[in-house]
Amino acid sequence: MQVHANVLNGHAETSPTTFDSRNPATGAVLGQVYSSTREQVAAAVAAARAAQPAWAARPDSERQALLMKVAEVIKSNSEYLAHWVTREQGKPLGGVGPGQVPGARFEAWGCEVWTQVPASLELPVEVVFEDETRRDEVHLKPHGVVAAIAPWNWPLLIAIWQVIPALRMGNTVVLKPSEYTSIGTLEMVKLIAEVLPPGVINTVSGAGEVGGWLVEQPGVDKITFTGSTATGKRIAAVAAQRLISTTLELGGNDAAIVLPDADPAAIAMGLFWGAFLNMGQTCAAAKRLYVPDELHDAVVAQLKSLAEAMPMGDGLEPGTAIGPIQNRMQFDKVSRLVETAKATAGATIVCGGTPATGPGNFYPLTLVTGLKDGDALVDEEQFGPVLPIIRYRTVDEAVASANRLDVGLGASVWSPDIVRAREVASRLEAGTVWINQHGMVHPMVPFGGIKASGWGAEFGHAGLKGMARTQVISVGKG
Structure with missing residues (x-):
């Protein structure tokens, strides 16, 4: 039975222990996934941090072009990825057009589209004030290393929602998929990592404790999480200790x-x-x-x-x-x-x-x-x-x-x-x-919650800005 590895600094990373991934329609074991150790989580963050300055230094147009290549790779492997979604998450394969059941093929197509759109948007320097004495510009700068924790309900699509805007803005990423749906997400990241420089995207996998180790890493500069309100509150508390940014898309009713x-x-x-x-x-x-x-x-x-x-x-x-x-x-x-x-x-x-x-x-x-x-x-x-x-x-x-x-x-x-x-x-x-x-x-279109459903916006220009910090450059004209 195949054991699915993580991506660490561009290569496959194994671990001493594994866990099963099961088909929810049959109960059958689909494969096994390596469970990351605390040391491997730290290594993944270190790899992302080492790769981040060079990634951020690339011209924005180069990052856009590479992400468009990522979209092409997802498109060319869409049927492979859709089958993993159905086998591991359970949603029907369905289709992508009017009258089709919106299932796993829709999810794979969404991964392509939600990669293309952030890659295509322009974010020019914004001049917010100018007169004869001064010019004030708002520049967008990457946070650094983004820790992303994806859920099991849309395991590929929500991972893309988290990862692609972060990469576009010059961040590097360590992604942890849900322990219930790890294989499909890891397979997708393997494909993405073939397009990007080593260390720009890395993964860790395992139960909730692995996510806890990830968000606690001192090398993490921002956390993005989709999941329950209870877990979101714990993540927010950890982030508050270091005053780092979070985007939290939590429970809804x-x-x-x-x-x-x-x-x-x-x-x-x-x-x-x-x-x-x-x-x-x-x-x-x-x-x-x-x-x-x-x-x-x-x-x-x-x-x-x-x-x-x-x-x-x-x-x-x-x-x-x-x-x-x-x-x-x-x-x-x-x-x-x-x-x-x-x-x-x-x-x-x-x-x-x-x-x-x-x-x-x-x-x-x-x-x-x-x-x-x-x-x-x-x-x-x-x-x-x-x-x-x-x-x-x-x-x-x-x-x-x-x-x-x-x-x-x-x-x-x-x-x-x-x-x-x-x-x-x-x-x-x-x-x-x-x-x-x-x-x-x-x-x-920006998407995000209020109250106990979280904070921060995803998608569009607002989602890209959420993956960056602002720097004002104020120029005197004296």
């Missing part, structure tokens, strides 16, 4: 609000994929759906019809639209929340609610009604294929419910009246509020 004038049939597909894309294992998925009394039954009926029609299974099998939950820990959390909902007075399991038997972490798409604010499935982020649908009487009541939790990653409003929808959207406490869509990120 996104609310979607259907306004009374919405057409249930017209919005059903958008709501469905807004909630169940990647089996609901998306930070900015719709996880609480607020529907007015008069539309409640019609919206539920539309979503039930879609949920029961979606074929679930191994994502490598043709025609599969829905895959498994990625790991048993998350499977057990989803199961617990549904069992708690079943025991809640007034709750109804509209469809699903019973785990599939046999191998794999398959849990059916589940709709739950009759819940209210304060119930566990409403207040806790389920991060899985379960959607609570909550009745409301007034829009003010729905807005108050959406804002009551200490999270604020995304939200959405659904209505044919865009003026009215904009007014409601402006009242929601979230980093992004979509209208008549949910979770539709774009490489040019």
Whole structure:
């Protein structure tokens, strides 16, 4: 069985111990990954630090050109990478165009696009003030070494979101993939490292303690992390001790609000994929759906019809639209929340609610009604294929419910009246509020959370600036 190595200063790095990576659809072991030691984490940071001055000294145009080559390598290996995503993460292979299931091929294509866009953007020196006495310019400088910790739900794409802007701005990177989905990410980095100078991108792998060793390294100048709020708080505390910069994209419990004038049939597909894309294992998925009394039954009926029609299974099998939950820990959390909902007075399991038997972490798409604010499935982020649908009487009541939790990653409003929808959207406490869509990120549009959903922006010019520090050069004209 193949053991997958890390990349350290341009070469393959092995370790004394390994861990298994499993297929969530079958439970089979896919391969093994070397678990980095504390000394290897320090060596990876040292390699990145040694390579950083020369990388930053390159003309920006050279870094852009090299990153465009990275995009080409990803594109030419997209099918290979997509198969690793499906085998290791579980999302179906799907496709990339209109009408295609947005699965692993979409993720590989996204890696290409989210490399091309940061590589193509221009960031000229900004003159913020000038008169007859002075000229003040804002220059962007790299932080130095960026520690990036990627999650298991979009293991390649989110790694790219973290790595490429950092590299573009002249930083070097040490990336730690999730221990649940390490192989695909390591395979992608091996391809990237063939294009870049040694030490510019390095990896470490292993359980959470490896991530802890990484963020504690004195040679790290910035940390970017996507994951749970609890882990994000620990990382922020470590960073605060050294006063280094962080970008944290943390948990969300996104609310979607259907306004009374919405057409249930017209919005059903958008709501469905807004909630169940990647089996609901998306930070900015719709996880609480607020529907007015008069539309409640019609919206539920539309979503039930879609949920029961979606074929679930191994994502490598043709025609599969829905895959498994990625790991048993998350499977057990989803199961617990549904069992708690079943025991809640007034709750109804509209469809699903019973785990599939046999191998794999398959849990059916589940709709739950009759819940209210304060119930566990409403207040806790389920991060899985379960959607609570909550009745409301007034829009003010729905807005108050959406804002009551200490999270604020995304939200959405659904209505044919865009003026009215904009007014409601402006009242929601979230980093992004979509209208008549949910979770539709774009490489040019800033994305990030507020409250306990984190801070800092990714994507576009804002994401690039987040990977740099500012230096003002003030020139006197005396």
